[in-house]
Amino acid sequence: MELTHKDVNGTRLIEAQGDRLDAAVAIRFKDDMRILTGDGPERIVLDMKNVEFLDSSGLGAVVAAMKQAGPARRLELAGLTPTVEKVFSLTRMDTVFTIHDSAESALGAGHMQAS
Template sequence: MKLNAEMTQDVLLIHVDEPRIDAAVAIRFKDRMRDLTDGATGRVVLNLAGVEFIDSSGLGAIVTAMKQLPDGAVLELADLMPNVDRVFRLTRMDSVFTIHDTAAEAKRDHAC
């Protein structure tokens, strides 16, 4: 599972460099997210710009990643493609996660 992380301002920005988050990669996604967010404090923004498809296993993996964050850390999402955005809205997970149009917006929102 290709995930890349960078600290920018006080935000841990994680880029998903895979076209799909589905049953085939869900366990690796959760493990990699746990590794990258270990010790995180504050905001963690998951940039999904390259993700074209997500299924229920992928959605569950993102929820698990949120739940396994250290105390005080919060998971936000950015750059959802239309198909991925639709999954979050249909399942009402858009009420669970803060969703930003872009990663740049997520960083800018933090600066305000």
């Protein structure tokens, strides 16, 4: 699961490139997220549009990524595909995260808050 990133208008946009965030890659994902969220903008958006499947290990890794980003940074999510969204809603983790339809709308929302 490769992660790419760019900073846009004060937001770090991280895009998950793999199609599965599961037990096979959860620990690696968490470690990579630690590196990408350790510096840079306070607002972080994880674009999950390419992730077609997420299991409870992957869900735990996303929660861990939010926790390790620390109180000074906030992790938001964007682009949840149907099965991923289902795992978030069934576990009610969709009430814990700010979730945007897409990276584009997430960046738009960030821009409006800033202005």
